[in-house]
Amino acid sequence: MKARGWDVLERVRAGERLVFDGGYGTMLFAAGLANGACPELWNDTHADVVRAIHQGYFDAGSQIVETNTFGGTRLKLDEYRIGDRTRELNAKGARLARAAAPAGGYIAGSIGPTSRLPLDYALDAGVTDEEYLETFREQAEALAEGGVDLFAVETMMFPQECTAAVRACKAVADLPVMATMFFQYEENNDRDRTMWGESPAEVAKNLIAAGADVVGMNCGRGPDRAIVIIREMRQVTDAPLVAYPNAGLPVTTGDTVTYELGPEEMAREYPALLDAGCDIVGACCGSNPEHIRRIRDVVRGRSPRK
Ligand SMILES: [Zn+2]
Numbered sequence: 001m002k003a004r005g006w007d008v009l010e011r012v013r014a015g016e017r018l019v020f021d022g023g024y025g026t027m028l029f030a031a032g033l034a035n036g037a038c039p040e041l042w043n044d045t046h047a048d049v050v051r052a053i054h055q056g057y058f059d060a061g062s063q064i065v066e067t068n069t070f071g072g073t074r075l076k077l078d079e080y081r082i083g084d085r086t087r088e089l090n091a092k093g094a095r096l097a098r099a100a101a102p103a104g105g106y107i108a109g110s111i112g113p114t115s116r117l118p119l120d121y122a123l124d125a126g127v128t129d130e131e132y133l134e135t136f137r138e139q140a141e142a143l144a145e146g147g148v149d150l151f152a153v154e155t156m157m158f159p160q161e162c163t164a165a166v167r168a169c170k171a172v173a174d175l176p177v178m179a180t181m182f183f184q185y186e187e188n189n190d191r192d193r194t195m196w197g198e199s200p201a202e203v204a205k206n207l208i209a210a211g212a213d214v215v216g217m218n219c220g221r222g223p224d225r226a227i228v229i230i231r232e233m234r235q236v237t238d239a240p241l242v243a244y245p246n247a248g249l250p251v252t253t254g255d256t257v258t259y260e261l262g263p264e265e266m267a268r269e270y271p272a273l274l275d276a277g278c279d280i281v282g283a284c285c286g287s288n289p290e291h292i293r294r295i296r297d298v299v300r301g302r303s304p305r306k
Pocket residue numbers: 218219220245246284285
């Protein structure tokens with residue numbers, strides 16, 4: 001029997017648009033996560049808080065909710081000297097999200113960057129493709145063990161790291177993989193590029209070649225750029241596309257960081273994002289369940305994609 005995560009692809013291919021979730025960082029900080037503390041550790045120490053955040057997104061209309069495991073590779077957890085808890089914290093993260101899911105809700109295992117540079121760019125000991133593969137494989141295995149329906153490889157900066165994560169997911173489980181990269185808007189050139197200069201079209205082609213089932217963008221500048229990025233990706237692929245941009249740029253006042261776009265302002269951009277050919281939409285940094293509720297309303301008000 002095929003894992004139920006594959007339903008996501010079938011639904012999208014049939015023309016349905018799906019709603020992803022919103023940011024976790026802001027929610028965790030609001031709940032008391034200290035600056036510099038390890039968010040994944042809360043899957044153990046503050047399980048109720050994490051579960052409540054998942055619940056909030058499902059209640060707001062998210063059909064796919066992510067696990068709190070963005071920094072859950074051993075390479076990243078080693079920064080907090082808890083690399084030996086990799087398996088436990090990822091499996092717990094998956095179970096927490098699962099516990100909050102209504103019947104029919106999907107859980108995506110979040111896999112973010114290791115924060116370690118690839119060999120080609122690092123000045124000192126960079127990470128080889130094999131090391132990336134190994135660390136992502138360990139995380140993906142634990143997430144699958146905890147019961148995720150699909151994987152969300154996200155906020156990736158380097159092509160090597162992103163493709164290694166996609167391949168690792170594909171190697172450990174027969175589950176769909178969403179892969180999204182972080183794009184910077186280059187104002188002088190009026191274009192969007194990854195940190196290492198890849199265009200949206202190149203990213204889409206590379207990630208699909210690596211085995212990703214859904215490709216797209218997340219984080220970055222905001223929905224206005226997401227529209228342009230998705231449009232460029234749509235020109236080169238028929239694959240399902242996903243976008244969950246930030247709620248605009250961060251605005252720092254003293255010690256507090258807020259984001260440019262409130263729920264209503266942000267949702268106003270989503271009809272154009274759907275028109276650009278996006279199949280799965282959500283939001284990233286600076287968003288909360290209220291943003292998702294408004295985005296859900298936009299999606300509900302639209303006819304399916306032809
Ligand atoms: Zn973000």
